[in-house]
Structure formats: C-alpha cells, structure tokens
Amino acid sequence: MERPDAGNTDRPVLVQWVSPDSPEPPAHYHPKTETFKTLEGQLTVVRDGEPIQLDPGESLTVEPGHEHTFRNDTNEIVAFRAELPSIRMVKGLYTAWGLAHKRGRDEGGNFPGPGPVESLVIAADLYDETVMTMVPQSVQRVLWATTERIARLSGATGITDVYLDASFWNRHVEQPELESPEDVTC
DSSP: OBOOOTTOOOOOEEEEEEOTTOOOOOOEEOSSOEEEEEEESOEEEEETTEEEEEOTTOEEEEOTTOOEEEEOOSSSOEEEEEEOSOHHHHHHHHHHHHHHHHHOOOTTSOOOOSOHHHHHHHHHHHTTTOEEOSSOHHHHHHHIIIIIHHHHHTTOOOSOGGGGOHHHHHHHSOOOOOSOGGGGOO
C-alpha cells in the first residue's frame, strides 16, 4: 500500500490479490472516483450492473455516484492496483478482510466475510464516503440509529487499525508476489 503523506490530497493506492474463491464485495458507490488497474490475470469490475473485464495493463475509473464492485471470474489469482477514495476506505477494507480471516473458512472452504453486525458497524463508519447499495438508504439509517448503537455497546468496533499490521496478514494469509513488481505504478 502507498499511503499519502499527512495533509496530502493524493489518494492511497492498494495492490490487491483476489483468488477465485474470494467473495465479491457488496455493490457500493463513492462521492469520489476509484480507479482499478489490472496487474496480473483478468479482473471483472461491475459498474452500474455491467461487467467489464480488465486484462493486464488495462484500467478503469469509476466516476462518483456510480454503483460498482469487483470480482475474479477466472480460475487464477488476479492482482490489481486500486486508487481508493481515502485512507479510511483502506482501513474499512482491511477491517472487513481481517474479520473474515479471523472467522475462518465456512463449510465450503470460502471466507464468508464479516458477520452482519460487524458489516453494519463498518458500513456506518464509512457511510459518508462509501455507500452500500444492497439495502435501501432509509433502512440503513434506521439500522444505524438502532442496531448499530446496540452493536457498539456489545463490543462491535467497526473500523480498526489492528488489521493494518502486516504481522496479522503474514500469520493468516500466504503472501503472493507480483511477477513484474515494476507494474505496480500507473
């Protein structure tokens, strides 16, 4: 991950590896752009319901307010670079992924992601810059006003820096390497 300096307006850049069995993140949108660039394999970005395949070297910028997600539709690991809206978004992703790995695999061998209560609290922490679209906004607001408060009182924390520590990932996930590290920059 490349982090912007404090006070710098540049956005964080994150290189992500997505295995064939990785779950697709929930569809969402941001008030800022998000740019994806495939480094290895073929990444599928779904923008406004339309899947777009990106081969190595190809990129796509999703404009503000457009619903999107990404996934791996292949049988190989996909590596891509994402220029994200903010460092808080990065922390939200690391928290969701960390909770998924902490929970472990389900009966099918997949990582199910954070639980519903954890997801709700993370979504509440990201609301002003990442809006999940799977549940209507009005329902989300009611859930945050009620369930989210109860969840926090019972110990749910939402975004946490615990999962930004590389030692967690080194203990829980095999760390792949890019075939061409020089391809990380755009």
